[in-house]
Amino acid sequence: MKENKFKNLNLKLDTDSSMDERILEHFTTFSKSTNAFKFKKRVKSFFIHIPRVAVLFTILIVCSSLVGWAAIKYVKTYPIDIQIQIPEENDNVISNSERTRQHFKKVEDAFAILELPNLFPTYVMNNYYLNNDRCTYMETKYDDGSVSKEIYASFYSNDAQAKRVDITFLPTLTSQKDSGVTMLTDANVTTSAYVTKSGLHCSIAEIDGEEDFEDGIIAFLNFDSETLGYGCYSIYFDDIEIKEIKKILDSIPIVEKETN
Amino acid sequence: MDYVQYPEQWISEELFLIKYSIYKTMLFRIAFSYLGNKHDCEDILQEAFIKLCYHSPDFQSDEDEKRWVVRITINLCKNHLKSFWRKKRIDTEELEAYAYESEDRDVLISIIQLSPKYKTVILLFYFEGYKISEIADIMKLSESAVKMRLKRGRELLKIELEES
Numbered sequence: 001m002k003e004n005k006f007k008n009l010n011l012k013l014d015t016d017s018s019m020d021e022r023i024l025e026h027f028t029t030f031s032k033s034t035n036a037f038k039f040k041k042r043v044k045s046f047f048i049h050i051p052r053v054a055v056l057f058t059i060l061i062v063c064s065s066l067v068g069w070a071a072i073k074y075v076k077t078y079p080i081d082i083q084i085q086i087p088e089e090n091d092n093v094i095s096n097s098e099r100t101r102q103h104f105k106k107v108e109d110a111f112a113i114l115e116l117p118n119l120f121p122t123y124v125m126n127n128y129y130l131n132n133d134r135c136t137y138m139e140t141k142y143d144d145g146s147v148s149k150e151i152y153a154s155f156y157s158n159d160a161q162a163k164r165v166d167i168t169f170l171p172t173l174t175s176q177k178d179s180g181v182t183m184l185t186d187a188n189v190t191t192s193a194y195v196t197k198s199g200l201h202c203s204i205a206e207i208d209g210e211e212d213f214e215d216g217i218i219a220f221l222n223f224d225s226e227t228l229g230y231g232c233y234s235i236y237f238d239d240i241e242i243k244e245i246k247k248i249l250d251s252i253p254i255v256e257k258e259t260n
Numbered sequence: 261m262d263y264v265q266y267p268e269q270w271i272s273e274e275l276f277l278i279k280y281s282i283y284k285t286m287l288f289r290i291a292f293s294y295l296g297n298k299h300d301c302e303d304i305l306q307e308a309f310i311k312l313c314y315h316s317p318d319f320q321s322d323e324d325e326k327r328w329v330v331r332i333t334i335n336l337c338k339n340h341l342k343s344f345w346r347k348k349r350i351d352t353e354e355l356e357a358y359a360y361e362s363e364d365r366d367v368l369i370s371i372i373q374l375s376p377k378y379k380t381v382i383l384l385f386y387f388e389g390y391k392i393s394e395i396a397d398i399m400k401l402s403e404s405a406v407k408m409r410l411k412r413g414r415e416l417l418k419i420e421l422e423e424s
Contacts, residue, residue, distance in 0.1 A: 001367065001417070001418060001419055001420065002419075002420050003414075003419050003420060006367070006386060006417070006419050007386050009364050009367055009368075011289075011358055011359055011364060011368060012357070012358050012359070013285075013288060013289040013292050013293075013358050014284075014285045014288055014289075015284050015285070015288050015298075015301075015302075015305070016298075019298065019302050019305075020280075020284070022302065023280070023284075023302065023305055023306055023309065024277070024280065026306055027273070027276055027309065027310075027313070099297070101299055131303075131307075132303060132306055132307075134303070136299075154303075166340075216339070238339065
């Protein structure tokens with residue numbers, strides 16, 4: 001193609017009116033201090049008005065539910081072999097696929113589609129906020145009839161550091177035993193293994209790119225479970241120390257099943 | 261938790277709307293060439309404007325601000341690609357909505373497929389009209405590095421230089 005023709009390509013790359021509305025609405029409803037203040041006031045008044053008996057009853061129900069969920073969420077995890085490959089210069093895959101997305105303000109609602117409880121790390125749920133109030137469930141149907149599903153969301157820390165965690169959860173149809181990960185990157189990558197407090201085998205890749213913004217740490221975890229099915233996590237940490245990363249991984253709400 | 265802490269800086273809705281109208285098309289174009297779908301582009305644009313409105317430094321000029329927001333958007337796209345670690349698949353149906361002719365669509369696919377290091381230079385040079393020296397400043401590279409990446413990007417896209 002001649003250079004002039006390339007320069008004058010007729011592309012309609014622009015936002016549409018519905019996207020503009022959503023982005024503008026997101027900003028125009030911001031309130032610097034009232035949002036935080038309103039939330040704190042709302043929580044406080046809620047607990048004042050609940051009768052004591054109802055509180056005790058609620059606590060008993062929640063505790064028994066937690067015990068029930070803990071019993072269900074046993075998994076088997078495996079050490080993951082991470083392979084690093086230098087990407088080809090044209091590496092994106094173009095395919096005829098049909099992709100649908102559903103966005104949820106609550107992570108639990110995204111997992112409900114898969115009939116699963118919220119399997120995101122509880123440390124992130126308790127100490128970070130959901131970016132753009134959006135957790136996405138995405139389904140991709142390929143030409144060969146296969147379907148992939150995933151739940152993903154970004155979280156930011158509630159402090160000036162704005163640390164970020166991006167979590168992807170992918171249920172799979174087959175066992176994750178002997179399943180590895182291939183990373184396509186020309187950055188320097190150091191891999192290590194970490195076993196969480198609940199016995200889960202994680203693999204960690206520390207990326208050292210040419211420039212600061214290319215650095216980061218990604219943790220991978222694959223599991224098989226009689227109750228949850230098969231699945232994998234990919235969790236990216238931006239500007240978070242390894243100590244806190246381990247706390248986050250320790251809080252993934254599944255437990256390694258001990259085998260005899 | 262469902263609340264956020266905002267820094268002291270705050271801008272008026274009117275000023276935000278002005279900045280949004282100035283930059284939205286340019287940033288969408290950049291984001292789409294990296295991510296290939298409008299849903300992820302929307303997330304990137306939201307983040308980029310949050311950073312512009314609340315976390316940006318003091319700018320000496322409008323051009324200074326523009327270069328900053330371009331760089332931030334590129335970084336956000338690269339981080340997005342890196343963090344959601346899956347093979348990137350581009351929906352061909354979406355691409356058809358953004359290119360009038362099939363030949364243009366094929367070129368758009370080629371641009372999306374390019375490695376980020378060449379894609380950035382191609383985008384900034386051909387679609388945003390930046391000079392080599394300006395691209396070097398945005399990407400924190402030497403001018404010779406920018407020229408090499410531009411040359412390689414042209415080769416991969418099969419762009420034939422016009423005879424002067």
